[in-house]
Amino acid sequence: MYKNLLSVALLFLLSQLVFAQNGKITGRVVDDKNAPIIGAYTQIPASGLKTVTDVEGRFIFKVAAGQKYSVQVSAMSYVAKTINDIEVKADGQEDIVITLAQNVSNLKEVNITTTYRKESINSLISFQKNTNAVAQVVSAEAIRRSPDKNTSEVLKRIPGTSVQEGKYLVVRGLADRYNQAMLNGVLLSSTEPDRKTFSFDLFPSNMIDNIIINNTFIPEYPGEWAGGLVQVNTKDIPNNKFLNIQIGTNFNSNTIGNDFYSYKGGKTDWLGFDDGTRALPKGMPTKSVFAGLSEADKINYGKQMAGNAFSVNKNTNPLARLGQQFLISGGTRTTIFNKEFGAVFAVNYNRSIRRLQYDNGFYVINGMSAPPSFEYQNNKYSTDILEGAMANFSLKLNQNNKISLKNIFNVTTSDYTNLRVGKDYEAQPTDNIRARELGFRANTFFNTVLSGEHNLPTYKLKLDWYGSFNILDQYIPMQRRIQYNQTTETKDAPYLALLSNTLSQKSGSIYYSTLSDYIYTAGGNLTKSFQLWDRKQSIKGGYMLQIKDRLFDGRPFAVNLPSDNLALRMQDEDHIFAPENFGTADNQLGFNETVGIQYRYLANSILNAGYIQFDNSFTDWLRVVWGVRYENFDQLVGSTRKSDERFNHTQVGDFLPSVNATFKLNDKTNIRVAESQTLVRPEFRELTNLAFYDFEMGAIITGSKTLQRTKITNLDARYEYYPRPGEVITFGLFYKDFKNPIELKFNQSGVNSYAFNYVNALSAKSYGVELEVRKKLDFVDESLKNVSFQGNASYIYNRVNFENKQQDRPMQGQSPYLINAGFLYDAEKIGLTSTILFNQIGRRILFVGNDQNPAIWEAPRPLLDLQIAKKILNSKGEIKLNITDLINQNANFYQDLDDNKRFSKSKDVLALRRTYGTNFSLIFGYNF
Numbered sequence: 001m002y003k004n005l006l007s008v009a010l011l012f013l014l015s016q017l018v019f020a021q022n023g024k025i026t027g028r029v030v031d032d033k034n035a036p037i038i039g040a041y042t043q044i045p046a047s048g049l050k051t052v053t054d055v056e057g058r059f060i061f062k063v064a065a066g067q068k069y070s071v072q073v074s075a076m077s078y079v080a081k082t083i084n085d086i087e088v089k090a091d092g093q094e095d096i097v098i099t100l101a102q103n104v105s106n107l108k109e110v111n112i113t114t115t116y117r118k119e120s121i122n123s124l125i126s127f128q129k130n131t132n133a134v135a136q137v138v139s140a141e142a143i144r145r146s147p148d149k150n151t152s153e154v155l156k157r158i159p160g161t162s163v164q165e166g167k168y169l170v171v172r173g174l175a176d177r178y179n180q181a182m183l184n185g186v187l188l189s190s191t192e193p194d195r196k197t198f199s200f201d202l203f204p205s206n207m208i209d210n211i212i213i214n215n216t217f218i219p220e221y222p223g224e225w226a227g228g229l230v231q232v233n234t235k236d237i238p239n240n241k242f243l244n245i246q247i248g249t250n251f252n253s254n255t256i257g258n259d260f261y262s263y264k265g266g267k268t269d270w271l272g273f274d275d276g277t278r279a280l281p282k283g284m285p286t287k288s289v290f291a292g293l294s295e296a297d298k299i300n301y302g303k304q305m306a307g308n309a310f311s312v313n314k315n316t317n318p319l320a321r322l323g324q325q326f327l328i329s330g331g332t333r334t335t336i337f338n339k340e341f342g343a344v345f346a347v348n349y350n351r352s353i354r355r356l357q358y359d360n361g362f363y364v365i366n367g368m369s370a371p372p373s374f375e376y377q378n379n380k381y382s383t384d385i386l387e388g389a390m391a392n393f394s395l396k397l398n399q400n401n402k403i404s405l406k407n408i409f410n411v412t413t414s415d416y417t418n419l420r421v422g423k424d425y426e427a428q429p430t431d432n433i434r435a436r437e438l439g440f441r442a443n444t445f446f447n448t449v450l451s452g453e454h455n456l457p458t459y460k461l462k463l464d465w466y467g468s469f470n471i472l473d474q475y476i477p478m479q480r481r482i483q484y485n486q487t488t489e490t491k492d493a494p495y496l497a498l499l500s501n502t503l504s505q506k507s508g509s510i511y512y513s514t515l516s517d518y519i520y521t522a523g524g525n526l527t528k529s530f531q532l533w534d535r536k537q538s539i540k541g542g543y544m545l546q547i548k549d550r551l552f553d554g555r556p557f558a559v560n561l562p563s564d565n566l567a568l569r570m571q572d573e574d575h576i577f578a579p580e581n582f583g584t585a586d587n588q589l590g591f592n593e594t595v596g597i598q599y600r601y602l603a604n605s606i607l608n609a610g611y612i613q614f615d616n617s618f619t620d621w622l623r624v625v626w627g628v629r630y631e632n633f634d635q636l637v638g639s640t641r642k643s644d645e646r647f648n649h650t651q652v653g654d655f656l657p658s659v660n661a662t663f664k665l666n667d668k669t670n671i672r673v674a675e676s677q678t679l680v681r682p683e684f685r686e687l688t689n690l691a692f693y694d695f696e697m698g699a700i701i702t703g704s705k706t707l708q709r710t711k712i713t714n715l716d717a718r719y720e721y722y723p724r725p726g727e728v729i730t731f732g733l734f735y736k737d738f739k740n741p742i743e744l745k746f747n748q749s750g751v752n753s754y755a756f757n758y759v760n761a762l763s764a765k766s767y768g769v770e771l772e773v774r775k776k777l778d779f780v781d782e783s784l785k786n787v788s789f790q791g792n793a794s795y796i797y798n799r800v801n802f803e804n805k806q807q808d809r810p811m812q813g814q815s816p817y818l819i820n821a822g823f824l825y826d827a828e829k830i831g832l833t834s835t836i837l838f839n840q841i842g843r844r845i846l847f848v849g850n851d852q853n854p855a856i857w858e859a860p861r862p863l864l865d866l867q868i869a870k871k872i873l874n875s876k877g878e879i880k881l882n883i884t885d886l887i888n889q890n891a892n893f894y895q896d897l898d899d900n901k902r903f904s905k906s907k908d909v910l911a912l913r914r915t916y917g918t919n920f921s922l923i924f925g926y927n928f
Contacts, residue, residue, distance in 0.1 A: 023065035023088035026239035027096040029057045029073055031536070033615065033623075034130050037100060038400065038455050038462075040075040054399045055455045060239065063088055071098075077536070079103045082113045095239055099126050102536060127212070128728070132615060132625040133660050134216040134672055134718055136161075151208065151232060152200040158213055161228065161820070163839075168197050170841060171213065171228030172734070172768060173796045175813025177742070178680055180225035183232050184406050184449050186468040187222045187546060189519050196683040199412065200230070209233045215734075216660055216716050217676040219611035219629040220525065220540060223656040226678055226712040226736060236394035236404050237342025238331035246925035248325040248880075253888065254917030255321045255355040261312045261381045261417045263438045270351065272385035272413035278440055278477035280512060280555075281305060287555065287600075290593055299582045302591025305510050306559060306577035310482050312417055312436065323352040325923060329390075340396040349387045356380040357915040360698055361422075362754055363853075363895065373754075374698065376422035376433070385413040388445075400455040406448070413442040418695060424485065434495060435483035435507070436573065437695045444473040465524035472517040481695060482573060483507040496569040497576055499561040503594045505693035508559035513552070521546045523609075535617040540627075543610045550603040550684050554692075556594040562586040597639075598691065601646055603684040605635040621664045629656040631679075637687045638705070648687055648705040654679055670720040678714060682707040682742055686758045697912070699754035701744075708760050713737040718770075726788075732770040739763050741800065743812040745848040746856070756847055764800040764811040791821040802848075809845065809855065816842040831871025831878075839863045843901070846893050846912075856911045859892040859903040873926070880923040888918045 029040045036057025043050040044061055046069065053059050063069060068087045074080035078100040086096070101112075127137040136158045152163050161171050168176040176197035181188045190196050214221065214229040221229055266277035281304045285293065290301075329346035361375040388410035396402045418437040423430055451466040483506060484495040498507040505511070523544035530537055559577065561568070563586035568576065582589045613627035632653040638646030658676035665671065688703040718732035740760045747755045772792040777784035795817050798810035810816065822837040840862045849855035864886040870879050893912035894903050 023063050024240055025061045025063055025069060025071060025086055025088060025096075027059055027071070027098055029053050029059070029075070029098045029100060030126075031078065032099060032101050032130050033132065033536075034127050035538075037075050037078065039457065040073055040078075040100070042071065042073050044069050044071055046070065052399060054396060055402050055453045065089055071096075073098050073100065075100060077103055077531075079112055084113065097126065099130070127210075129670065129720070129722055131212075132623075132662075133214050133218050134674060134716055134732070136213045136215070138211040151211065154208070154211060155200055155213075155230070158211075161213065163200070169200060169228070169230065170815070170818070172215070172770075172794055173798075173815035173818050173841060173844075174227035175844070177813065178226040179228050179230065180222060181230045181232065182222070183408070183447060184234060184466075185231075185451065185464075186447075186449050186466055186521050187224075187544070188447070189470060189472060189517060189548065190683060196680075196686070198230075200232075209235045216672075216674040217656070217658050217678050217714065218625055218660060219613045219627040219656065219658050220542060222544070222609070223629050223631060223654075223678045224680055226680060226710075226714065226738070234390065234392055234406060234408075235331070235344050236392050236406065237340070237396070238333055238344055241330075241332050243330040243928040244328070244925060245928075246325070246327040246923050248921055248923030250323040250325060250350075250352055250919065250921035251321055252352070252354050252917040252919050254357060254915060255353050257318065257321075258355060260315045260320060260353065260355065261379075261419060262315065262383070262415075263309075263312050263417055265415060265440070269383070269415055269440075270385070272387055272411040272442060274440060274442065274475070274477055280477075287593065287595070291595060295584050295590065298593075299584065299589075299591050302557075302559060302589070303579045303582050305478070305557065306582075306591070307579070308574060308577070309478065309510070310436070310438065310480055310573040310577060312419070312438070312573075321353050323350070323921075325350045325921065327925075336395070339398075342394045344390070344392045346390040347388075350385070352384045352386075352919075354380075354382045354384060355917070356382070358696070359910065359913045360696065361911060362698065363909045363911070372423075372425050374422060374424045374426065374433075376420050376435075376698065378418060378420045378696075380416055380418040380696075382414050382416035385411065385415075387411050400457065402453045404449075404451050404453075406451075408445070408447045410445040411442065412445075413440070415440050427485065427487070429487065429489045432486040432488060432495075433483055434486075435481070437479070437481045439479040440477055441479075442473075442475045444471065444475075446471040460529045462527040462529075463524065466522065468519075468521040470517075470519035470521070472515075472519075474513070474515040476511065476513045479509075479511040481505070481507060481509045481511075481693075482576075494570045496566065497571070499559060499569060499589075500564075501560055501562045503556075503558040503560055503592055505556060505558070505594075510557045510559075511554070512557075513554035515552045516550065518549045519546065532616075533618065537617065538615045540613045540615070541611065544607070545609075546605075546607040548603070548605045552601050552603075552688075552690075554599040554690070556599060558592065558594060560590045560592065561588075562590060597644070597646060598689045601638050601684075601688050601690065602640070603635075603637040603687075605633065605684075607634075608632045623662045623664070624659065625661075626659040628658070630654070631656065633681065633709075635681075637684055638689075646689065646705075652709070654711070668722045670718075672716070672718045672720065674714070674716040676714045678712045680710040680712070680742075682709065682758070686742065691755070697754075697756075699756055701756045702758075704758050706760075707742060707758055708740045710741050710760075711739040723775075726774070727776060728772065728774045730770070730772040732768075732772075734766075734768045734770070736766040736768075737763070738765070738811065741811045743800075743802075743845075743848045746850055746853050759848075761811060762801040762804060764798060764814075766796055766798040766814065768794055768796040770794045786825055786827050788824045788826070789822070790824065791819075793820075794818040812845045812848050815844045818842070831875055832869070834868045835866070837863075837865045837867075839865075843903075849895070854895045854897065856893050857896055857903075859894060861889050861891050862887050876927050878925045878927075880921075880925070882919075882921045882923070884919045885916060886918055888916070890915050 029037045031037055038053060038055055040053040042059045049061050051059050065088050068085055071083045081098060081100055138154055155161055155163055155169060163169060169179050171179050181198040190198060210233050212231040217223055266275035268275040281301055327348040331344035333342045358378050362373040390408050392406040394404040416439055420435040422433050424433050447470045449466055449468045454463045483498040485498055486495045487493045525540060525542035527538055527540045565587040568581055609631045611627060611629035615625050617623050634651040637648040641647060656677045660674040663671040686703045687705055687707055691700050691702045693700050715735040718730055721729045741764050743759055743761055744756050745759045747757050774790045777787045777789060798814045800807050800811040818841045820839050822835060825834045840860055843857050843860050845855045846858050847856045866883045866886060868881045891914040892903050895909040895911055897909060898907045
């Protein structure tokens with residue numbers, strides 16, 4: 001069915017492309033507050049073509065190619081503008097954003113004349129210059145001319161931001177939990193069920209219309225963030241019909257040329273879906289029924305589930321290390337029942353093969369010495385799938401009304417084999433160990449948004465509304481773990497399986513879990529415009545309702561051995577769980593499920609939010625956006641029964657005020673000041689008592705039902721200077737006061753028992769300084785006219801108050817500095833672009849320590865990325881080479897014993913070391 005639908009869509013797009021017009025001039029008209037000017041009179045005098053802008057301020061002209069045109073734009077109460085030298089190429093289009101200034105003097109015959117190139121360059125930063133808050137923007141034009149393939153790569157270019165692990169965003173040195181994401185105007189939930197974060201590698205870059213990162217809060221947007229609010233807006237009605245296909249390959253330096261281990265999976269693993277190979281046995285009873293089965297019946301299920309499920313295979317074929325990339329996207333613009341209709345489609349697939357090397361261990365700190373509890377060396381072999389589809393539709397009922405339907409579907413899957421060797425020093429005497437974890441983790445993300453925009457010119461009102469449905473499913477089928485120990489007391493002693501008469505998550509375990517989030521969002525905004533003091537003013541109000549439902553169900557099974565059987569425990573992973581080794585005798589293998597109400601929970605939250613916001617221009621040089629947002633949050637986690645120990649219900653309302661003032665000193669200089677109150681709430685997982693053994697860390701991670709939300713007071717001041725089109729220099733100061741920040745703290749509850757618990761600190765304070773420069777280098781020498789430099793740096797001083805004691809440390813996840821720098825070479829005439837980007841963040845706390853064990857720090861690690869793109873085949877084709885993490889320095893996580901604030905191999909204790917390798921990708925794309 002899906003193949004047929006895709007075929008029909010492609011044929012439709014191709015048929016539309018055959019009849020493409022020779023050329024078009026398209027654009028958008030906005031005012032000096034970035035609001036669309038609806039009904040602006042737009043014309044091409046030489047050809048007699050005339051039109052008015054629609055509800056988005058857009059216009060379109062179909063023209064003959066190979067000529068130069070002038071476009072005139074005028075609107076009541078605005079200074080008219082003429083754009084010259086617009087040259088349209090054959091089968092191409094020229095797109096432009098035109099900004100009109102208010103005619104506060106009410107003069108007649110005022111007209112500004114400029115060129116297409118100047119206005120295009122200006123449009124790249126006009127949003128940032130005229131926005132109502134401290135913000136950064138990446139336009140569709142900037143994305144089009146970059147080699148970035150997804151949103152996370154685009155975000156690397158934005159000042160003050162950093163992307164960790166290729167997808168998680170860091171803003172102002174704050175960890176990902178303090179940032180928020182919106183898609184097409186709708187608040188998104190976390191894409192990781194066990195982590196408060198958003199994975200920005202979900203969206204193909206060529207489907208993005210623009211990305212805006214707000215650094216200061218305004219009431220019309222959700223208030224649950226402190227670092228940055230990332231607004232991703234995808235395309236709806238394309239300016240022109242298009243069809244683009246990209247194919248490519250990728251590999252990792254850690255993987256290529258090395259053996260690769262995997263286990264036998266299913267036939268659809270390459271699609272990111274399990275075909276049932278890992279599913280629970282047919283007829284598997286529910287938890288309560290299974291608990292009542294006889295020992296023999298339980299063992300029969302154990303035979304089916306364990307079998308040869310712990311075997312691994314070695315693949316020596318070098319071609320098996322190469323990944324694949326595929327993207328097809330297209331769009332059309334037509335009329336349906338005399339109404340303008342647009343649609344864009346995209347299907348993407350990315351398969352990556354990775355070998356991650358990492359070492360981990362825990363240490364008992366005793367003064368300046370640190371005897372280890374264990375030390376492990378690991379190789380994690382994974383096949384990662386990222387695939388998805390996008391389908392957006394828009395219908396313009398008339399110039400004042402538009403309805404859109406936007407849909408995104410994504411699957412991210414990791415199929416992995418983790419092999420471990422090492423030493424366990426807590427065993428007496430020391431044991432050598434070998435262990436493995438085999439797993440499959442699939443996250444499915446779906447989002448659909450129905451929205452409308454309506455202009456009511458008679459009443460000077462604008463109404464927009466939206467309704468959204470979001471699904472996030474996580475499926476972990478048949479996660480397997482087993483460990484063998486070898487005593488060092490006897491020479492050449494055999495490895496013995498770590499099995500006993502108890503059930504364990506560490507060895508002999510088979511784990512299943514499902515998690516489903518369903519999110520319903522609806523809301524609307526009403527804007528009233530009016531004239532006061534001879535200037536345009538507006539008042540805006542709105543309401544949002546968001547309901548989240550979650551159901552988590554985990555089933556931890558394990559093999560046990562009631563009475564020791566050395567001969568059985570000596571058998572290797574391929575044979576130990578053979579059917580004949582199971583039985584009801586004490587020296588045979590048994591099978592059971594770990595029971596506990598913590599392995600199942602439900603959660604629900606209801607967010608009601610309303611706001612009122614004023615946008616006032618008091619003088620030519622002073623603009624103030626101010627107002628208040630109220631958010632009422634009702635949350636239930638664990639169980640609906642008050643008698644259940646999992647029951648956790650909270651309801652709280654928060655007023656979130658905000659003031660953003662912009663002082664326009666002249667056409668090139670702004671000074672901004674802002675003050676606001678925001679908050680960050682704990683995720684469902686962090687509020688449960690679910691205890692889950694993390695194989696990578698060798699520890700248990702547990703939530704806490706007593707966690708409170710974090711409230712943040714924000715103060716900002718920024719100086720902005722725009723010396724010429726495409727250039728900007730800014731200097732900013734900010735202050736943040738955190739009340740009850742959430743941290744993950746180390747807790748050793750006993751010998752060989754390591755846990756991390758979510759806790760609230762009392763407070764924390766941050767002071768920061770930011771500097772940003774975007775500058776063309778032609779001022780150095782004319783030969784550098786195609787080279788630009790972009791750089792920014794942030795310094796943040798942060799200290800936390802924990803248990804009513806001032807700590808000489810920052811809160812978890814806070815970096816003291818952040819550096820981004822890059823050189824961009826753009827030779828548009830020969831179709832060559834290249835970018836080299838450098839990024840580094842200061843050391844930050846991975847896990848908070850306690851009196852016996854210092855915190856575990858993440859050491860700074862420099863990242864250097866190179867991207868080169870070359871147009872070929874008359875600029876219809878393009879070849880892209882991406883190399884990420886060129887330096888490939890180890891990621892070190894350590895305990896700072898000498899407290900000198902830097903990692904020393906000889907003096908500090910290394911808790912975790914990762915070697916990611918350098919990633920290479922080569923992509924060919926063609927535009928039809």
